[in-house]
Structure formats: structure tokens, C-alpha cells
Amino acid sequence: MIAVELAKMFRRPRTWVTIALLNALPVLVAALLALTDLAPRPGEGPPFLSAVLTNGTLYPLAALAIVLPLFLPIAVALIAGDAVAGEAQAGTLRYLLVRPAGRTRLLVAKLISVVAFVLVTVLVVAAVGYLVGQVFFDVQPISGARATGGTALSGTSLTPAQITGRTVLAIGYVTASMLGVAAFALFFSTLTDSPLAAMLGALAVLIASSLLFTLDAASSIAPYLPTRYWLAFVDFFRDPILWRDVVRGLGLQAVYVAVLLGAAWANFTTKDVTS
Amino acid sequence: MAARGQRSGAARRWLVVALGVAVLLALPALIGALPASDAGTSATDLRDRALASADVPFSGYAQAAGGLALPVGDQLTPVADLLSDRTTMRAWYRAADDWRVDVVSATGETGVHRDAGGTWTWEYEEHVASRAAALPLALPTAPDLLPSALGRRLLSEAADEELSRFGADRVAGRDALGLRITPADDAASVSRVDVWVDADSGIPLRVQISGGETGGSEPAVDTSFLSLDLTTPAASVTAFTPPPGADVRRDEQQADLLATGRRADAVRLPDSLAGLDGRTLDGTPGAVGVYGRGVTLLAVSVLPGRAASALRDTLLVAPGAVVDDVGVRIAAGPLGLMLVDGGERRGSWLLAGTVDLDALAAAAAQLPPRRGDR
Structure with a gap:
């Protein structure tokens, strides 16, 4: 059933159109930066963007930072919100459930295909970012006597191997950060027959969370907001790595995924399926 | 019959989820409530x-x-x-x-x-x-x-x-x-x-x-x-x-501070201000005086005319500022700040520290006149 769901998702043109659109913005930003040579002042704009003019190796991270606040969650909410509600709307859900596999397994299969989508999306954004970085910007030599790698936020020099390793960690962390969004959308998807409502519900949660995070009055609940630790992937580029927020971010996402999946399971396995 | 079984199944499932959420919500509060042991240290x-x-x-x-x-x-x-x-x-x-x-x-x-x-x-x-x-x-x-x-x-x-x-x-x-x-x-x-x-x-x-x-x-x-x-x-x-x-780069803060100090070397600061005793810090430029002890400290320094007029403009419009003949003073929490005006060419006194506004006024009255005043 998992293989069926995965194949179904990746055969859909919509999946690939979403991923392609997601890559459009970082490519456009890179092209504009390369043409005008105007990088944002350090400390302004998305993280790492100010550094890419001198070191294109960092562009995968800048690309992720560009899509992380809005575009990536929208794409994830779109796919996850469609998972169950989409089948219901198309009238195919009851045929799916006729199979003897059971509703819990269907839910797990849907979740795994959403996770696969998140992973593929993040990897494609990073890969396109890497290519764009190599094409548009100066790149520090990766090997040889003059290999410098780059500078960590803390002012220490990182070897190219360190940069690569930390980029991989950051990609993994961004993927994990998206799981909370996916869980929200999947849960809403079991509540409603409208994929649009499920997606907008998940986005409403995210926008509320981002807004509350900026509010000093909400600082007591800030550690529990799903978007609280999203930017912690920057911490991989401090020296020594600051694990505190990364660990908290992973734990928080795990809690959201567990609770929302539990709710989705409790709701979906006993739901009257009418369409 | 089947419907009732399904309903009770749903209730059981929601109960499991609710219990899980309750445990997760209670964890931070429980950890925070861990008692601290108090040793009888004096x-x-x-x-x-x-x-x-x-x-x-x-x-x-x-x-x-x-x-x-x-x-x-x-x-x-x-x-x-x-x-x-x-x-x-x-x-x-x-x-x-x-x-x-x-x-x-x-x-x-x-x-x-x-x-x-x-x-x-x-x-x-x-x-x-x-x-x-x-x-x-x-x-x-x-x-x-x-x-x-x-x-x-x-x-x-x-x-x-x-x-x-x-x-x-x-x-x-x-x-x-x-x-x-x-x-x-x-x-x-x-x-x-x-x-x-x-x-x-x-x-x-x-x-x-x-x-x-x-x-x-x-x-x-x-x-x-x-x-x-x-x-x-x-x-x-x-x-x-x-x-x-x-x-x-080299940090210029020290050079700035010393330059201010040298220019105003002629000024001799009183031994105590507003009941606070002066203290000596090695390497402190002549025109910077520090008074008091512990958490009650008062620093006095000469401010060049240009810097003083910029600061005075900011202080005058700040909410809660007290303006009188002596100068302008203001409190931000426990921090007091006072500018005693000396005019454009002579420079001004800047008083800052963890003292109240009355003590700032008393200290300002005890400061020696700036050179041009005589």
C-alpha cells in the first residue's frame, strides 16, 4: 500500500509542478543577485544570502532559507491536506477502504508518502541551489592547497568537508521541521472532505504561530509554537554547533507529529465515510 | 449494535489521544516543580x-x-x-x-x-x-x-x-x-x-x-x-x-576616552559627591570620576560640546525628564542620567549611575565650575 501511494503521488504532474514552482524563487533571486551584484546587507534578508556573492557553496542554504518561511510550508500543506480529503472529494476514498488493508495502514501510507514528498522537495531545492550557486557565483575551491571552505558564524574557518557535512545536517533538519506542518494538514484532511479547507487550516496554524512568535506578550507559549525552532538550522553553522535549539526543535516536531497523528487516527478509523 | 461498538471504539481512541496530550502538557510543569534543596549556608x-x-x-x-x-x-x-x-x-x-x-x-x-x-x-x-x-x-x-x-x-x-x-x-x-x-x-x-x-x-x-x-x-x-x-x-x-x-581593526574606545580625559586634565574632581566616596581605578583618565560602592555607583565625566548638545536634545524630549537651572536629568529604572550644561565651547558634565534623581542634583551642585565659567 505504501508503494502504491508513493507511486501515485510521484506520477501526478501536480507534485512536480509544485516542486518546480518552489524552485523558481531562489533561482530568480540568484539571477538578480548575480546581475546586479547587490547582496543584502549582512544581517538583513534571509540567512546566508549576504554571503553567497563571495561563496556560492552556501547557496543551497540560502535557497532553503528563502522558501522556508512560506513557500515550503504551502507546498507541504497542499500535498498533505490533499492526502485523505482529496480522495474523499474525488469519491475514491470508499473504494480505497474496500481493500482489506485497514484505515490505520492507509493513514500510515499517506503519512509516508507526504514525508517522501517533503524530503524530495527539500533535496531538489538544495540541489538546484547548489547548481545555481556554482553557475552564478564565485565558488571557493573545494580541494587543493588553497581550499578555504568558508567562515562559520563564529568567525572560525570551516573546511569544505565541514561545510558539506553541516549542509547535509541542515537539510535533514529543515525536512524534520516540515513534519509538523504535514501532520497538521493530514489531521485536518481527515476532518473535512475539502482538500482546500485542510490546506488553509494548516496554513492558518502556521501564520498564527509565526505571528505569536514575534509578540513579546506571547513569550510564555513561544517554546511550544510549531514554527519556533525553524530557523535553528542556522545553528549548524556556529562553531561549536549550538545543539540546544536543534534538539528542542526536533523534539517539538516529534510531539506535534505524535499528537496530531494520534488525533487523525482516532478520528479517521471510526469516521463514517460517505464519499 | 455495530454502531454502538464503533462509538465506544471511537471514545476509547480519543481517550488514548487525550491522555497522551495531557501527559505531554504536564511534563514541563512537573519538571519545573521539582523541589530545590536548600543547604543552610549563611x-x-x-x-x-x-x-x-x-x-x-x-x-x-x-x-x-x-x-x-x-x-x-x-x-x-x-x-x-x-x-x-x-x-x-x-x-x-x-x-x-x-x-x-x-x-x-x-x-x-x-x-x-x-x-x-x-x-x-x-x-x-x-x-x-x-x-x-x-x-x-x-x-x-x-x-x-x-x-x-x-x-x-x-x-x-x-x-x-x-x-x-x-x-x-x-x-x-x-x-x-x-x-x-x-x-x-x-x-x-x-x-x-x-x-x-x-x-x-x-x-x-x-x-x-x-x-x-x-x-x-x-x-x-x-x-x-x-x-x-x-x-x-x-x-x-x-x-x-x-x-x-x-x-x-583596533577598537578606538580607549583612545576616545583618554583623549577626553587629557583635554580636561585641569579639572580636579571633589573627593566625594552626594555622600558617595570617590574611588580610584588604575588607568582611568583624569576627568572621569567614579563614586560609590557595590551596586550604588556614580560616574562623572566631561563631555565635549558637540556630543553634549546631541545628548541634550535627546534627553529634553524624553518622557519623564526633569529640566531645571542645573541641567536635565532622567531616570530609566534604577539608572539615573544627568547632563549639566556647560555651553557649546566648554563642554558639559555627564553624570550617570545607579543613584536617584535627588542624589544626581546634589552631586551636580558639588561639581567644580568648568574652566570657562571662571
């Missing part, structure tokens, strides 16, 4: 232990929150930000002259590396590394707000009768014993300083300063470790070498 012993902790190495993560809106112009923006914002710090401490404090923000950081000869300050956003010699008197920077540094500094000059104990708490997951300083000086604007001292190592883990307008429940400055590790950090962590391509 206040003076606890102070001595805190002061002796200067050679205990550690690494930690701390947050400082200041509630002081300092009405100063562009020149002192970093200081004003420090006292009004939330500052997140990572610290590695090997010895009094071998440590590093990074102020981390969402997208960058500023690191201060101390070695035997002075400090390196690395600003990632500007890509600048600046070297400064160790100064006996300098403007406050983020490392001064670290609970260990601030706590030891405030406790170092507290008299025995100003100290008292209050309970114990858990700070950074450790048992911390409460130690309170209630300043005895009449001029004091700080009503109390609460220091939580680690029962194990003596390192101050949390410091709260209360007083002034904000006095009451909200502390004016609240700084606390969120995690602390007593293993010695590696020497390579605190060391600093400017990275290739960085803009390397």
Missing part, C-alpha cells in the same frame, strides 16, 4: 563561595532581559540595546582572562574572546574583527551581563549587613541558593539585587536587579543561565584568529 559564606568561583571553568547558555529604555542618542546605541532588549549568550569560561561570550541572534552572532592581552570582538554581520586592550573602565558589553560576571561584580563590594538569604530555586536544572543585597546607601536607586548561587560550584546562576520606576514586581534587569556545564572548555574554543578576508 549569607556571608555564600557570598564568599560566589566570589571564589572566579576560577571555576564552565560553559553555558544564558539569556538576559533588560527593561530599561535608555534615552540616549546614536553614540550609545549598543549600550541602550543591551539594557532594553533580550540578549541570548553562549559562554565558555576557562579563567578570568581566558573566556569567550557569543551573543547569538537568529541570523548571526557577535563573539567576544578574552585573552591575556585584551579582547577580540568578532561581528559576523559586519565581517569585522576588532582588537581592544583590557580597560579598567569601559562601557558595558554583553559579557558583563552574564550572570556569573554580573553576580560576582555586584557581590564583591556588598557589606555583610546588606546581605540576606532567601530560599532556594532550580536554575538551569541545578540547585541555586538565594542571596539578596539590599543597598544601605541613601542615594541608592536599586532597591534590591537577588542572586541565585549554584549550591555546587558557587557560580552565580541568576541575577535580578530591581528598583526605580519599574520597581515592584518586574526586575529592571534579569539575567539567567538556562544551561550550565562544569567541564572545562577546550582552549581552541576560546581562542580567536581573524578569519581570512575579515576586516581587522
